[in-house]
Amino acid sequence: MKRAFVPPADALIAFETAARHGSFTRAAEELHLTQGAISKQVRQLEDRLGVELFRRVRQRIVLTDAGRLYLHEIRGPLLDLTAATRQVMSYAGSEDVLNLAVLPTFGTRWLAPRLGDFQKRFPKAGLNISVRLQPFDFGAEPFDGAIHHGDPVWAGAIAEPLFDEEMIPVASKVFRDRHDIATPADLVKAPRLQLSTRPLAWRQWFDQAGVAADTAFQGSRFDQFGMMSEAAINHLGAALLPKFFVRHELAAGRLIRLFDISIAQRSAYYFVYPENRTLRPVVSTFRNWLLEEARTERTDPETMLPS
Template sequence: MRRGFVPHADNLLAFECAARHGSFTRAAEELHLTQGAVSKQVRQLEERLGVELFKRVRQRIVLTDAGRLYLHDVREAIEHLTDATRQVMSFGGSADVLNLATLPTFGTKWLAPRLASFHRRYPQASFNLAVRLRPFDFAREPFDAAIHYGEPVWAGGICEPLFAEEVIAVATPAYRDHHGLRMPADLNGVVRLHQSTRPLAWKQWFEAAGVDSNTAFQGPRFEQFGMISQAAANNLGVALVPRFFVAEELASGRLVQLFDTSLSLPSAYHFVYPENRTIRPVVAAFRDWLAEEAGNGGATGRSARQP
């Protein structure tokens, strides 16, 4: 039944290409076919579906409503097949490929700088890293494991804690000096940068500092910590960020921690892997290495040990 409903791949590729270019001729150039061959493949697809996908208007083709609807799903299916093919090709006959979903700033600022350490320990391993912002179903996504921030809850997954965040207020030395920031209460009068998924963070920081603030929720909001740290480094305001995300900026002096007050949040980073799947050696090795790195000053941003 399923095979009977799936059109020929060449027909689908011709349809997607013609729709993208709005032209059979330009699609033919991309596919290295004749214009007549592309037109024939699209016509075969229309006959199979029993609907018209394009209106032929003089020398132009215009998608019908059915064509626009079908194009969305066809394009998504082609992208999925392309990604799956690249992923399989990356194996190169090896079982030591780790497919990991990670959070964007964590992957950039904490994980990526440490991966050379894992590669020295496990030189036959290779990586496929992709960004996922929310928990997903391991049965539907091509990942061996994931990095998760929040409570240790993931349907169908085993969560192993890495570390919690130590959140600090940072700014450039120039911004600090220009605004005379000498005590936590001074932050009431400057621009404070917010992470959109942590709406209570500044309120909690002021409470930890013993400061009353009626403006704790005011200020620009950003979706990722990487955006906030860059904005702070360019003198937009004061950022409230995990220490390890700005470890390099603190070490170089581009940013400074303004006060001793820090905020420890109840949520934490976790390494997650499927509970109903036999853990492969490369995943087990990565889990053990990650636990060591997390214990080796992970939350403070200290760099990985050298061999």
């Protein structure tokens, strides 16, 4: 990288802030500088680039075509630099930091409630957790590991199984009583909620229950478990949800388990990590702890059916 082509960071920040606000004055307020300092930094940047970034129109500034292009190109790197700086600062007070990618539902409903135990056992371990929905290249992303749902296939990574996704039928008590649901066959005519990423779930469940259901694919469709769970809580329909996801709702009575019939998806949850890297102590420690928690999940008895 040629230093001659990399303007000072202060000038880039001044330009981005002024462009975002459309004002040197408001940029100065955000950056705790004077209006004159912002104007000077932008002018020096323009002189360095050899192009005009703003047109000065009376008391206003307006981006030129070159300014709009430059803003578009530098905004991403500035955000990346900010994120990288914050991430490095998180290492303060920790002997080592684990950078983990998780699925949103798994992270919120299963992992987060258990992290207190991990931190008690390993108080010097730091955690940076981000959401990723799809497999990525560990060589291009700053992650030490990831929680993956699907098949154990991830290029350049080792996938260790955690547990299957066991899905159970749930609904609110109000919904069950309103639709007189006493047998699995009663669900054929009752409203059901569908998850876009598990389109065959209800068909599989009815097959498991020995019930013919030509309408298995009908029902309101949702992209995420969280929205579907809230819809079920608010009496919109019956839902097939992972057992681990609704444990608290069942315990609180916001949802009830309709029948003692479940289905296990062919896909499962995995902990994946790069195959060409030696695991750092914090990653190895987390892996061992996570596999232990997953074993507990697999051997945990079924949530009891409501009376």
